[in-house]
Amino acid sequence: MTNKLHLYLQLIRWDRPAGWLLLLWPTLSALWVASHGFPGWHLLSVFTLGTILMRSAGCCLNDVADREFDRHVKRTAQRPVTRGAVSVREALGLGTVLALLAFALVLTTNTATIFWSFAALGVAVIYPYAKRYVAMPQAVLGVAFSFGIPMAFAAVQSRVPPLAWLLLLGNLFWVIAYDTEYAMVDRDDDLKIGMKTSAITLGRFDVSAVMACYLAYLLIWLWALMDIARPAIYLIATGLAGVQALWHGWLIHKRERDNCFKAFRLNHWVGFALFSGIALSYLGA
Template sequence: MNATPTVPPPDAPAPRSRLALYLDLIRWDRPAGWLVLLWPTLGALWLAAGGFPGWHLLVVFVLGTILMRSAGCCINDVADRDFDRHVKRTARRPVTSGQVSVREALLLGAALALVAFGLALTTNALVIAWSVPALLVTIAYPFTKRFFAMPQAVLGIAFGFGIPMAYAAVQATVPLEALWLFLGKIALVLAYDTEYAMVDRDDDLKIGMKTSAIT
C-alpha cells in the first residue's frame, strides 16, 4: 500500500531558489534601507569635494553603502532569529523561517563586507581606519536590542559612518563639519526608525525586546 504523501502546512513558505532567498535576506526588494544611507553619504561627498567628487569615489561609496547595508541585514537576521519568529512582520524572514541557514547567512554577510572592504582599500589609510569601527558597530547593533533602551541610536551611528568616511576619502581628514553631519544623521535615524519600530511595539513588549518605540 502506498504511503500517504506529506502535505506541507498551509502557512509553509513555498520553495524558492537560493538566489531569491539571498536577495530577500539582504532586502533587495526594499531599497529604502540603503537609500537612507546613500543620500547623506553622497551629500557628504559633494560637500567635502565642493562639487562632483569624481567617478572613482562615487562608485566606491555607492557600492560600499549597498554592500554594507546588505551585510548588516545578514548579521541582524542571524542575531534576531529567535526574536523574529514572535513578530508578525519578521516571522517569514529567510533565516527565521529556516529557509536559509545561519552559516549561509553569515558567509554571505562576510563576503559582502569583504568586498566592501576591498573598495575601501582603493581610497586611503584614513578611510580604511574608519571602516573598522563602522564594521564593529554594524555587528554590535543587533545585540544592543537586548539591553540598551534606544538601539535606534546605535543604528544611527552605524548608518552615519559613511559621512566621516566620505570626508576622509576626499580631504584625507575629518573636519568638525563632518562630525556635525554625523550627529544629524544619528538624529535622523533615531526619528524615522522609532516611527518604523511602532509597527512591532506590541510584539516587542511581549518578547522583551528593547526599542526606542517602547522607551
C-alpha cells in the same frame, strides 16, 4: 539554484531599496560637501556600491542575531533565516563575502578611509545586540547608519574635520526619527518578547520625540551648511524636507501600523531632498 538565489536576495532585502537609500543620501551629501562639488566617478562608485554591500551584509548579521525574536513578530516571522530556509552558516557566509567586497572597494581609497572603515564595521556588528540591552538602540543604529559621513570626508580630504562630526550628529537624529517610526510598527510584538526599542522607551511621547528629532536633524544640517556655494537653493531643499517631515508626523500621529511603516519607507525622500539641495548648490559654482 534559482530558489536559493531568490532566498539570498530576500535575505539582503534586495526588493526593498529604501534601506540602502537611507544610508546613501547622507553619505553622498558628505562626499559633495567634502569635495565642494562632484567628487569624481571613482569615489561616487566606491561609496554607492559600498553602501549597498554593507547594508546587505548588515541584514545578514541582523537576521542571524534576531532569528529567535523574529519568529514572534508578524512582520519578520517569514524571513529566510527565521523560518529555516537559509541556515545561520549560509547567512553569515554571505554577509562576510559582501563585507569583504565592500572592504575591497575601501582599499582603493586612502589610509584614513581604511582606518575609519574598521570603526564603522565595529558599530555595525554591535547594533543587532544593542536591542537586548540599550533602551534606545536606535541611537546605536544612528551612529552605524551615519558612519559614511566621516568616511566620505576621509576619502576626499584624508582627515575628518569637525564639520563631518556635526553632520553625523544631525544625521543621528534623523535615524532615530525614522527608526522609531519603524519600531512603532512592531511595538506590540516587541513588548511581548522583551525587545528594547525607542518606541517602547518613549511611550506616549513617541510622536513628539520623532518630530523633535526631525527638527534637530534639519536645523543642525541647515546651520552646518549655510555657507555652501548657493545657500538659497539649500534653504529651499531643507524646506521641502521639512514639509515631508510634517507629513510623516501626520501619518504616525494615530500610531497605526500601516501608516507608521509608510512613513518609515518614505523617509529616503527626506534625505534625497537635502542631497539634491547640496548637489544643486555646487552645480556650476
